[in-house]
Amino acid sequence: MSIRNLFIATVAIVAIGTGAWLSYQLMSPSAPPQWATVLPAHGELPEFALLDQSGQPFGRDGFEGRWDLVFFGFTHCPDICPATLQVLASARTQLAEAGQQPLPRIVLVSVDPERDTPELLSQYVGYFGDDIIGITGDLDELQKLTRGLGIFFQKAAPDGDNYSVDHSAVVLVINPNGQLHALFSAPHKIENFVHDLPIIMSGR
Amino acid sequence: MKPVTLAVVLACLVFACSVESVPLAATNLAISRPLPGMPMSAGYLTLTNNTTQAIRITRVSSPEFESVEMHESVLEDGMARMYTLGDLMILPGRAVEFARGGKHLMLMRPRDDFETVTLEFYAGNALILSVNTTFTE
Numbered sequence: 464m465s466i467r468n469l470f471i472a473t474v475a476i477v478a479i480g481t482g483a484w485l486s487y488q489l490m491s492p493s494a495p496p497q498w499a500t501v502l503p504a505h506g507e508l509p510e511f512a513l514l515d516q517s518g519q520p521f522g523r524d525g526f527e528g529r530w531d532l533v534f535f536g537f538t539h540c541p542d543i544c545p546a547t548l549q550v551l552a553s554a555r556t557q558l559a560e561a562g563q564q565p566l567p568r569i570v571l572v573s574v575d576p577e578r579d580t581p582e583l584l585s586q587y588v589g590y591f592g593d594d595i596i597g598i599t600g601d602l603d604e605l606q607k608l609t610r611g612l613g614i615f616f617q618k619a620a621p622d623g624d625n626y627s628v629d630h631s632a633v634v635l636v637i638n639p640n641g642q643l644h645a646l647f648s649a650p651h652k653i654e655n656f657v658h659d660l661p662i663i664m665s666g667r
Numbered sequence: 668m669k670p671v672t673l674a675v676v677l678a679c680l681v682f683a684c685s686v687e688s689v690p691l692a693a694t695n696l697a698i699s700r701p702l703p704g705m706p707m708s709a710g711y712l713t714l715t716n717n718t719t720q721a722i723r724i725t726r727v728s729s730p731e732f733e734s735v736e737m738h739e740s741v742l743e744d745g746m747a748r749m750y751t752l753g754d755l756m757i758l759p760g761r762a763v764e765f766a767r768g769g770k771h772l773m774l775m776r777p778r779d780d781f782e783t784v785t786l787e788f789y790a791g792n793a794l795i796l797s798v799n800t801t802f803t804e
Contacts, residue, residue: 539706541707541709542738545709631747633745
């Protein structure tokens with residue numbers, strides 16, 4: 464083998480090796496999430512007493528035992544809220560099709576408890592697919608949860624029943640220990656959740 | 668000129684004239700069906716001003732809904748906010764897009780069951796565009 468050929472073979476081997484190493488780093492469980500922010504210290508949730516879409520009590524322990532994607536919105540929101548829930552539901556579907564286990568539950572926490580009754584939430588969340596629940600209840604109890612999680616919401620320009628609610632657009636990831644584990648900032652894209660959630664839920 | 672070529676040229680001229688004759692054009696129209704239990708829906712479209720004058724849309728209505736408002740969703744410092752647009756200026760030859768996460772029509776309180784929605788755009792008291800569409804599934 465000539466020196467030239469030996470040089471070419473060496474370069475090729477190094478290039479292939481580097482590519483394989485990079486692929487392994489990107490695909491391996493040790494690769495960090497690209498879009499989500501994983502909290503260095505997982506935050507404990509506050510105590511609160513709300514209701515789910517069936518009217519059943521839902522408190523802090525309702526978040527224990529599974530991974531949850533939590534979004535704060537309201538049913539009378541015509542644009543961002545249904546779009547975000549659609550993104551989350553589509554991401555969950557894609558993860559299921561890819562064989563991901565476990566799959567996260569999707570939780571809509573209503574920031575409009577005045578209008579969002581359990582009955583209304585039940586109709587609303589059911590539209591977006593399986594394993595999506597809605598939470599509502601007294602304003603005081605809702606604020607215990609939102610303040611504890613750093614979520615802000617405020618009724619905007621109230622005009623009778625025709626009003627909007629400004630709210631944090633973040634999606635929170637709650638781990639099976641009922642702790643705030645990570646968060647996705649808006650704008651939300653399906654592929655971001657599909658890429659990062661398996662990494663986050665693997666606990667690495 | 669061959670008859671076929673002549674026909675194509677005439678068709679192009681007619682098409683061109685018909686496009687230019689529409690001062691305000693609506694394309695990419697998409698209206699979602701009201702979600703279960705919800706008294707409102709959202710509408711998306713692109714409005715194109717084909718004239719040499721600015722067009723100010725001051726009102727939108729629909730016979731199928733009690734009220735239609737132009738809104739804009741914005742993300743500001745991590746907060747989702749929604750503003751009501753009092754009117755909408757479209758410059759000559761320009762288009763304005765109503766899309767998810769941005770400008771949208773909020774259609775409130777449907778009057779009855781229906782499959783076709785008519786949207787009417789006004790400049791002052793003048794109806795300048797009326798379009799029909801079905802719900803986007």
